[in-house]
Amino acid sequence: MSLLSQIGYSGVRAMQVALTATGQNVANVKTPGYSRLGVEMGSLSGHTALSSGRGVQVNNIRRIADDFVNRQLWRATSDQGLNETRSKYLDSLESLMASEGANISGGLDNFYAALSEATSTPDSIALRQQILNEAKALAQRVNGLSNNIEAQLNGLRGQREAIVVELNGLTENIALLNKRITHVEASNGDAKALRDQRDALVQDLAELADVRVQEAADGSFSLSLANGEPLVAGPTAARVALENNATKDQEFTLTFAGTEFKLGVDVAWGGQLGGLHDAEYNSLRATQETVGQIAKGIADLFNGVLNTGAFDVNGNPGQDLFTYKAGSISQVLEVKDLAPEELAFSSNAAEPGNNVKLLELLTLKNQTVPGITIGGATANVTLNDAYATLLGGVASASRQSQADAETSKSVQAQAQSQRDSISAVNLDEEGVNLMNYQQAYQANLKVITTAGALFDSVLGMF
Structure with a gap:
């Protein structure tokens, strides 16, 4: 009887986690860049071949996102x-x-x-x-x-100067989020919201310049221009500056990790800078x-x-x-x-x-x-x-x-729609999940109640 109760309790706990994740999804249905959560459950095996098992456990609360689709979206945003x-x-x-x-x-x-x-x-x-x-x-x-x-x-030169200021702000924030994400995940913390924020910043950056993104094993992003010039590596961000020469050209200078690069005027920026x-x-x-x-x-x-x-x-x-x-x-x-x-x-x-x-x-x-x-x-x-x-x-x-x-x-x-079809919250789907998880929650409570009733019946035999 005790095992049956444990199984029921494990189901209740799992359904509570699932309901919480669904509630989080519904609460963020209008949050820009939010990636919905999915709960991954696994069955707990019994101790012997004749055991039915020991219930269920939550293996992971997954942030549902497709890196390939996100990169397609960033490239499309740049174009x-x-x-x-x-x-x-x-x-x-x-x-x-x-x-x-x-x-x-x-x-x-x-x-x-x-x-x-x-x-x-x-x-x-x-x-x-x-x-x-x-x-x-x-x-x-x-x-x-x-x-x-x-x-x-x-006017174009003024817009370029404003974009460079915005670009520097975005790269600094992405580097800061890299540092926070690696720290949180190293201590087995929850960095899902931080990852959403970083993805949103990368998309904002992609509108300004065509960037290449690589994810390191520690979860940090490395960003570079199409020609390989570094913008962000882990917690380190580059800084871009403009210099006006005698012919009214605005030449770019990139400083990264103490090293200065002269990019000239014809660097392949892409994005708004490329359009300018x-x-x-x-x-x-x-x-x-x-x-x-x-x-x-x-x-x-x-x-x-x-x-x-x-x-x-x-x-x-x-x-x-x-x-x-x-x-x-x-x-x-x-x-x-x-x-x-x-x-x-x-x-x-x-x-x-x-x-x-x-x-x-x-x-x-x-x-x-x-x-x-x-x-x-x-x-x-x-x-x-x-x-x-x-x-x-x-x-x-x-x-x-x-x-x-x-x-x-x-x-x-189309790229945004494809990303949203994977990562965005669908209220109809979440509504179905709420009903299913609620029914499962109540069913597990019924298992616990039944286990208690059986236990009381056994006690009544003495």
Whole structure:
């Protein structure tokens, strides 16, 4: 009878543990990153071949998580961070370039239209003033576009600095959790909640950078970048810093265990940092450089006509209309302070009404400019075609980036759903568990009651 009671008591204790684990799951149904608990039970063998056994024991309370699925989720999160960050900047760049106030092709068309209108009366002061106005408007478009791209670059650099601060905070916290987890588990303590917290931090870190995760035998994580640069090893975290060089590049420096690594600007970060690098060097900077080349082409083409065998209304030799300033951002193209009479449209000093040079200016619309780099390739194209091709390339890259962002978002959602199907709490499933464990608990109490009744019956025989 005593053995029957022990079996019943073991069942009661096991069901109490199972009910507690289920209650913990239900309580954390809305806790982000929580991994549900599962109770593993084992039968206790009897002492002899004729024994039915000695009841049940709880072998383990398991944190239900799949490391492979978690790593898939972290990689998907990193890809999503990269694509969404890049898409945001490309979309802004496309909107900027296509806007009426920044479209260089529109400014060139207006300038050519003003030149064409003056061909019949090239000595008209009013029409000459209109040409100067359109030249200034064209320069303003060029400068405004260059300046706005620089503003986006400055915002991007500021975002990179903020991400580095966040990254350092995450790696430090992960290293701290590594230390706590190894200490708790070494003393046979419960580190399940700590592991959930660490997984959540790793996912936050994966959004910022593409990280590789390895778990050591002591339960600690080692994190590194795709190229192997260490970020966390056990209780030790790296520290990342940014340095601005003379060319406005932000170079990374990584310090780990007293050793400093220069990572440069092209380290394969992935995540949001990778998206920022792609947007800066493959889109914003490249576009700004091409805008500068177009500005130089404008100055070279038009000045080449106006200061070569050309004369103004007063018979004076022609002067440059545009000034190109290499290396400038907000004043890359300027219009010289000329009076309308000083525009050199005549090929004869004695004929102020001569329009030969004016007509020659109009032919520049179809003249190619050598050495303009668009999309990484150098081509000889007209000024209008250069900008149209540049805008088309940015628009195409923006659409592709948006598609990549949508795809990566869907992949990340699927990876999250797969993780949740394994680790997240399902209230329907937990409700069934509660009923089953409650019934088993009551049944074990019935076993104890029955054992007591049998024992009382035996005593009553004496």
